[in-house]
Each structure stands twice: as C-alpha cells, then as structure tokens.
Amino acid sequence: MVTAGGVLLPEALWPQAVSCRHWDEAEVHRRLCADPAGYLAFAAGYLAELASGRAQLQMPAKQVLDDPDGGDFRLMPCVLRGPRGTLKSVKIIGTNRRQTLLPGQITVGELLVLDAAEQFVRERFDACLLSSARTGLVAALALGRLAPRARRIAVIGAGRVGFYTALYCAALGTIEHIDLADRDHVRARDVAETLARHGLPCRAVAAADPACDAWLLATTSEAPFCEPPPAAPTVVVSLGADAAGQRELADAWAGRARLWVDSADAVNYGDLLAWRRQGLIDDAPPPDLLALRCDPPEPAAPGEQRLFISTGCALYDNLTAAYLLAGED
Numbered sequence: 001m002v003t004a005g006g007v008l009l010p011e012a013l014w015p016q017a018v019s020c021r022h023w024d025e026a027e028v029h030r031r032l033c034a035d036p037a038g039y040l041a042f043a044a045g046y047l048a049e050l051a052s053g054r055a056q057l058q059m060p061a062k063q064v065l066d067d068p069d070g071g072d073f074r075l076m077p078c079v080l081r082g083p084r085g086t087l088k089s090v091k092i093i094g095t096n097r098r099q100t101l102l103p104g105q106i107t108v109g110e111l112l113v114l115d116a117a118e119q120f121v122r123e124r125f126d127a128c129l130l131s132s133a134r135t136g137l138v139a140a141l142a143l144g145r146l147a148p149r150a151r152r153i154a155v156i157g158a159g160r161v162g163f164y165t166a167l168y169c170a171a172l173g174t175i176e177h178i179d180l181a182d183r184d185h186v187r188a189r190d191v192a193e194t195l196a197r198h199g200l201p202c203r204a205v206a207a208a209d210p211a212c213d214a215w216l217l218a219t220t221s222e223a224p225f226c227e228p229p230p231a232a233p234t235v236v237v238s239l240g241a242d243a244a245g246q247r248e249l250a251d252a253w254a255g256r257a258r259l260w261v262d263s264a265d266a267v268n269y270g271d272l273l274a275w276r277r278q279g280l281i282d283d284a285p286p287p288d289l290l291a292l293r294c295d296p297p298e299p300a301a302p303g304e305q306r307l308f309i310s311t312g313c314a315l316y317d318n319l320t321a322a323y324l325l326a327g328e329d
Contacts, residue, residue: 023125023324031324032133032164036171042323043137043316044293051294055082059314061265070222070245071097073109078314080322086116087325089318093127095243106220107131107160113321125321129160134316136164138262139216139237142289142308144172145296146260147214147235151176154208156226157218158182158191161239165216166191170200178202179209217248224250224271228257228305235306241270242311249307254280257305260292261285263313270311289313 032039049055058079066072073094080087093109096102111130113123143150153169155162158180166178178201182188188204195202208215214235217226221240224247226232236257241248249271264285266272275281287295292308300306 018120020121021123023123025126025129028125028133028324029129031327032130032320033167036168037173039137039323040140040168040171042326043141043319046319046322047141047290047293049082049084050080050290055080055084057315059263061268062312062314064243064269066244067097069097070243071095072243074312076312076314076317078318080315080318084322084326087318087322088114088116088119089314089321090114091127091131091314091317093131111317111321113325123321123325125324127317130317130320131312132160133164133168134320135161135218135239135310135312136166136168137320138289138310138313138316139165139218139239139308140168140172142237142260142262142292142310143169143214143216143235145292146237146306146308148174148296150174150213150235152179152212153177153214153216154179154181154205154212155216155218156181156208157220157240158184158188158204159218159220162216162218163191163195165218165239166195166200166202169216170195170202176201179205179212181205181208219248221246221248223247226250226253228252229303234300234304237308237310238271239310241309243269244273246270247274249309251275251278251280253305253307254278257307258297259286260289260306260308261287262289262308262310263315264288266309266311266313268311270309272309272311290315 063075076091091111096108107128109127111125111127112121115122155166180188180192192202192204212233216237219240227250238248254275
C-alpha cells in the first residue's frame with residue numbers, strides 16, 4: 001500500500017515513475033548555434049523526406065486562445081512518421097504582452113516530445129529561444145529559394161528572432177553583408193557586434209536600405225510599416241505579424257506580390273487576416289514553404305515582387321526537436 005495525502009492507495013494503482021529530460025534555454029541555444037549550416041542541411045533533408053513521400057505529416061491547425069490584453073497561448077501539435085522513426089511533438093506557447101514577471105520576454109512556453117508508442121512526455125524543451133531559432137531557420141530556408149543570389153540583406157528588428165535570422169541567413173553561404181536595424185539602436189549595435197565577433201558580416205544601421213536584395217522583418221509591430229517597392233526591396237520575408245493584433249506589411253502589398261507562407265493557417269493571423277477582412281485577398285491559402293522548397297520559382301522578372309509570411313508552424317518545431325535529439329545519437 002502507498003500513502004497519498006493520508007489515503008492508502010493499492011500498489012497496483014500507483015503510477016510508474018517517468019523519466020523526462022529537460023532542455024533549458026542555454027542548452028537549446030548552444031546546440032542551435034553550434035553548426036548553423038548543419039541545422040540548415042538537416043532541415044533540407046527533413047523536408048525532402050516529406051516531399052518525396054518517404055515521411056508523412058499529421059498536423060492540425062494550431063489552436064490560439066486570445067487574452068483581452070493582446071496576449072495569447074497556443075497549442076501546436078505535430079506528428080511526423082518517416083525513415084527516422086516517429087516523432088510526436090506539441091508546443092504550448094504563449095505571447096506574453098504584459099511582461100511583468102518576465103520583462104522583455106514576449107515568447108514563453110515549452111515544446112514537449114512524447115513517447116511514440118505510449119504517449120508520455122520524454123523530452124521538455126524550454127521554447128523561448130527554440131521558437132525564435134526555428135523562425136530564423138524558416139526565414140533562411142525561404143530566402144534561399146526566393147533570392148538565391150542575395151548578397152546584401154537587412155534584418156529589421158534586433159530581438160531574438162532577428163539574431164537567429166541573421167545567423168542562419170549567413171549560413172546560406174551567399175550573404176556578404178547583413179544590415180541590422182531596430183528602433184533601439186543600442187540593441188541593434190550590441191547584437192550586430194556580437195554576431196560580427198563570431199565572423200558574421202553584420203553591422204548596425206539607422207534604417208534599412210531599399211537597395212538591399214531582401215528585407216527580413218522580425219518585429220513585434222502592431223501597425224504596418226513596410227511599404228512595397230520602391231520603399232522596400234522586391235523580396236521581403238515577414239516573421240513578426242503572427243497574431244491578430246500584429247502587422248508589418250502595408251495593405252498595398254496585397255495582390256501585387258507573389259506570396260508564400262510557412263503553413264496554410266497563416267491566413268488566419270496578422271497581415272493576411274487583415275487583408276482577408278478587407279477583401280484584399282481571398283481565403284485560399286498561398287503555397288507553403290514545403291512547396292517553395294520543392295518547386296522554387298524561376299529567376300525573378302524585372303520588378304517582380306516576392307513576399308513570404310511566417311506566423312509559426314508546428315512542423316518546424318518538430319524538425320528542430322528532431323535535430324536536437326539527433327545530436328544525442
């Protein structure tokens with residue numbers, strides 16, 4: 001017999017002890033920064049298995065529960081079955097608008113990996129930096145297809161997503177100059193100097209130059225600020241407008257640019273949701289990142305505008321967990 005709260009419980013009814021490993025933010029960051037090119041290569045292989053049919057994906061739309069203050073929490077499940085085995089993941093993640101207990105941290109939560117057969121939690125990943133890194137990965141994967149000859153880019157927003165976006169875009173191997181812009185120029189300088197010390201061609205600038213080959217928007221903006229060319233380059237990757245109350249892109253982009261997204265449910269958030277509500281675009285989801293990787297566009301015609309929007313996708317959380325776990329083998 002086992003005593004629990006003063007009540008005896010028969011031995012046969014007592015749960016088994018479960019071993020669950022915890023990956024803290026420092027360990028996640030260390031692993032995801034150790035080999036950026038290797039992370040990109042792993043992602044390319046992971047997506048190739050899906051594209052070829054050797055792996056199968058089960059991923060319902062993410063569930064988002066909104067708070068009155070503009071915050072939310074999200075449930076993002078994903079199961080991938082393929083040559084590497086079965087990986088079941090679910091991320092419980094929040095948008096922390098209040099930031100009283102955790103100042104400066106807009107992303108909070110955990111990514112859980114379940115036992116493939118018995119469903120208990122085997123791995124727990126702190127998900128603030130993991131979410132930012134996987135968004136940077138998505139940005140680099142999209143940029144590599146939309147602007148494969150890009151030499152000079154600007155990252156607008158010197159937060160966590162901006163940091164990882166610069167890191168992984170540099171790993172593409174073609175980028176010679178990365179301009180980093182932020183309303184907080186001191187933060188932009190500090191991030192740019194940190195990246196430069198590690199060999200990245202990064203510098204802080206007061207404002208992003210439309211003459212760049214591409215802009216990557218990594219802000220928490222609640223109002224659109226990026227106008228189409230000539231105010232911006234012909235290739236823009238938007239990463240920050242992932243909730244109903246967030247915007248990065250001016251309405252003038254709608255219907256003018258070729259559009260790709262990270263996942264089909266991107267039309268339910270941020271700029272795409274605003275454009276749907278105004279009737280500027282229809283409800284049909286644009287092609288996603290997997291389609292972009294499988295079928296990259298031809299070299300852009302003069303003046304052709306290309307736009308990629310990421311609002312967060314559980315597939316890339318699953319992929320990132322697989323990459324981290326593969327490093328344990």
